[in-house]
Amino acid sequence: MKELIVISGKGGTGKTSVLSCFAALAENPVLADCDVDASDLHLILSPEVIHSHDFSGGNRAEILPEKCTACGTCHELCRFDAVQHRKTAHGKSIFAIDPIACEGCGVCAHFCPAQAVSFKPAVNGQWFISKTRFGPMVHARLGVAEENSGKLVSLVRQQAKKIAQDQGRELILVDGPPGMGCPVIASISGASLVLAVTEPTLSGLHDLERVIELTRHFDIPLMVSVNKWDINPSIAGRIEEQVSRAGAAVASRIPYDPAVTRAQIQMQAVVEHADTPAAQHIRKLWKEVLISLSKNNS
Numbered sequence: 001m002k003e004l005i006v007i008s009g010k011g012g013t014g015k016t017s018v019l020s021c022f023a024a025l026a027e028n029p030v031l032a033d034c035d036v037d038a039s040d041l042h043l044i045l046s047p048e049v050i051h052s053h054d055f056s057g058g059n060r061a062e063i064l065p066e067k068c069t070a071c072g073t074c075h076e077l078c079r080f081d082a083v084q085h086r087k088t089a090h091g092k093s094i095f096a097i098d099p100i101a102c103e104g105c106g107v108c109a110h111f112c113p114a115q116a117v118s119f120k121p122a123v124n125g126q127w128f129i130s131k132t133r134f135g136p137m138v139h140a141r142l143g144v145a146e147e148n149s150g151k152l153v154s155l156v157r158q159q160a161k162k163i164a165q166d167q168g169r170e171l172i173l174v175d176g177p178p179g180m181g182c183p184v185i186a187s188i189s190g191a192s193l194v195l196a197v198t199e200p201t202l203s204g205l206h207d208l209e210r211v212i213e214l215t216r217h218f219d220i221p222l223m224v225s226v227n228k229w230d231i232n233p234s235i236a237g238r239i240e241e242q243v244s245r246a247g248a249a250v251a252s253r254i255p256y257d258p259a260v261t262r263a264q265i266q267m268q269a270v271v272e273h274a275d276t277p278a279a280q281h282i283r284k285l286w287k288e289v290l291i292s293l294s295k296n297n298s
């Protein structure tokens with residue numbers, strides 16, 4: 001079984017547009033959307049949710065007012081300033097935990113002398129198994145201001161692998177998270193191939209440097225595609241030099257093509273929509289990706 005992860009270093013480079021085309025071109029893939037903070041693959045694939053599950057990434061502390069003796073220990077010990085203290089009009093101290101500031105470390109629950117802190121698994125989001133026109137899809141939604149997206153990304157990948165094994169599907173296509181933080185690391189470790197979709201801007205150039213370092217660190221083969229390369233051919237050239245110095249391959253240059261936006265408006269991948277220049281280059285890129293996947297035995 002092979003697992004291709006498409007990442008971008010930053011949002012807005014066209015990563016999801018490319019991945020949705022791969023979903024349309026692949027044979028029997030399992031799809032996974034690991035952009036759990038702000039997923040958008042569903043906007044193109046219109047998944048029909050078959051199973052929905054709560055996700056708990058950790059515990060949440062809550063003070064039980066009926067047990068609290070207002071000793072203030074939790075307020076003193078919380079390193080995240082998550083325990084708020086106020087006084088009533090009658091001078092009585094009230095302690096309460098700010099759920100957004102709480103990091104779920106459990107110190108307050110451990111040291112509370114009155115066992116007045118409830119410390120139970122929190123529901124931080126949901127994950128789903130859905131049906132799409134291209135195959136099963138695992139996706140998720142992390143709650144607002146919730147943490148642990150790396151854990152949720154790992155869960156989405158595990159579930160996609162399980163479906164692939166159970167249904168005898170040989171390819172998992174993963175829409176990775178944007179940026180370079182913990183969720184990206186969780187999405188690429190152990191993958192067969194990473195495709196970085198970048199754009200010809202200075203931030204695209206800078207982010208690609210970090211993508212190269214990350215994939216080198218995890219020893220994962222890397223391919224690069226420069227999307228909308230013709231909006232700045234000079235930086236596109238610098239990106240290609242950078243990739244070549246790193247020993248990776250620039251697999252394609254995709255031209256700017258308004259048909260990509262028109263396809264998105266119609267909830268389609270551009271390769272489904274029309275045989276435009278971007279669609280033609282993405283088809284060629286897909287062939288390159290398949291060749292690279294076939295050479296890679298992991």
Ligand code: SF4
Binds near residue numbers: 064071072074095
């Ligand atoms: S440590 Fe326990 S008893 Fe003391 S203020 Fe906090 S919750 Fe209340």
Ligand code: SF4
Binds near residue numbers: 060081082105
């Ligand atoms: S669980 Fe940790 S972070 Fe949350 S309120 Fe208690 S001590 Fe602070």
